[in-house]
Amino acid sequence: MSDRFLLLDDRFVAETENLKLELGRPKKSPRNPLFSEEFFADPPKRWEARYDNLYPNVIYDAEAGLFKLWYNAFIRDADTPLDERPHRPYDVEEGRVDGLLYAVSHDGLSWTKPNLGLVPFEGSTDNNIVISSDTRGIHGVGVLEDPADPLPARRYKAFFRSIPGRRMAVAFSSDGLHWGEAVLWPEHNAVGDTHNNAIWSPDLGRYVGITRGWVGSADEHVRMVLRTESEDFVHWSDPVNVFQGKDTHDQIYSMPVFRVGGSYLGLPAIFHKGDQDAADWDTVDTELAWSPDTVSWHRLNPGEPLIPRGEGSYPDGAYDCGCIYAAAALLVGDTHYLYYGGSNGLHNGWREGSFDLATLPRDRFAGYAAGRDPGRLTTAPLALGEGGVAVNVAISEGGSLRAGILGEAGRFLEGFGLEACDPITEGGLDAAVSWQGRPGALGGRSVQLVFSFQGATLFALAGR
Secondary structure, three states: OOOEEEOOOHHHEEEEEOOEEEEOOOEEOOOOOOEEOOOOOOOOOOOOOEEEEEEEEEEEEOOOOEEEEEEEEEEEOOOOOOOOHHHOOOOOOOOOEEEEEEEEEOOOOOOEOOOOOOOOEOOEOOOOEEEEOOOOOOEEEEEEEOOOOOOHHHOEEEEEEEOOOOEEEEEEEOOOOOEOOOEEOOOOOOOOOOOOEEEEEOOOOEEEEEEEEEEOOOOOOEEEEEEEEEOOOOOOOOOEEEEEOOOOOOEEEEOOEEEEOOEEEEOOEEEOOOOOOOOOOOOEEEOEEEEOOOOOOEEEOOOOOOEOOOOOOOOOOOOOOOEEEEOOOEEEOOEEEEEEEEEOOOOOOOOOEEEEEEEEEOOOOEEEEEOOOOEEEEEOOEEOOOOOEEEEEEEEEEEEEEEEEEOHHHOEOOOOOOOOEOOEOOOEEEEEOOEOOEOOOOOOOEEEEEEEEEEEEEEEEEEO
């Protein structure tokens, strides 16, 4: 178990009083959109006909100082000019072809789509395609970097739906560019028409894959999140439904997952499909969910997006007014990079796609907020290590936070009560808690902490 605890995970919280659990507020980059489809650019990239919700997969290579992105696109699709689209009915083009594309960035903002010379497209390999369904049918590819794999040829892993094989499949690469043949799942299968993604779970000692299935009748089927696991990334368990929305208007389209401290977080894309009279019909919002084990999932503040869609509607609305599909959050320094595929129209309509960014301070996905009146939070027993404790807290003007350490019979340890705590009046990601100048060394014991605060939001705590 990590000694970094997100308080949105209710395993770590025993009791709250006069507090509200609120989502964090990611800031969209003023540089958005970072890049867009270039089918109609000058010169055109004809293989970027339409982003397939982009389904972005981003890693940061610290040694190279390089952000690396794999994104999904339809490299063949309808070519209706942009100015004609609002006046024509939308229809899915026959003969769509999927591709996995690659881009890089030194700062996470300015991106280059390199000419890789790997995959032929219309007689040329002068493009940034790394896999095309013309040759090895793919759909909804998730990419995992796995530096712990002892086989260099398997450092990069792809998790996807094979179109010609009509089965889930995987592929391997030493560099993320040159990929081996698709390996079909030998035992089980899933619908998988989504952003398939996988992680290594250190708690379980195996890989966990997230894909999709359907439940209900043909007229009112509802998308659901399927979970599968594997020890070798080839043989996968029978996928099991672990998470689904409330109804046909509240479906989970995809859910990239990642680990933060001792918790697993998911970014479910909520597809509003059922009620055609609803203002949000056929749009997609990205929310926040958490899990202790990748099996049991809990949706935080259902109906409230973590990354809100932009204003307006197609064709004059914001670049992300229609749909938002997030990548797994990426921590670089003290900032979570929340990359996402945005689009300016309905899911089943004309829309132009883009690659976008929102950022969030470390661990501030959700926190307990107190207003003018003091609130109180008591933790579950936590092992915070040998040293003291630090809190991740945002404090408004005039706000403050104090803490106490509980001993036996629910009493504060002598000298470590709320009144003895030095008040914290300025927020920080690692604000040290002290009692009359002492850090409160915990000696590796499991202890309960009580926090009293006002005009502040408490997100997480950790050992020092």
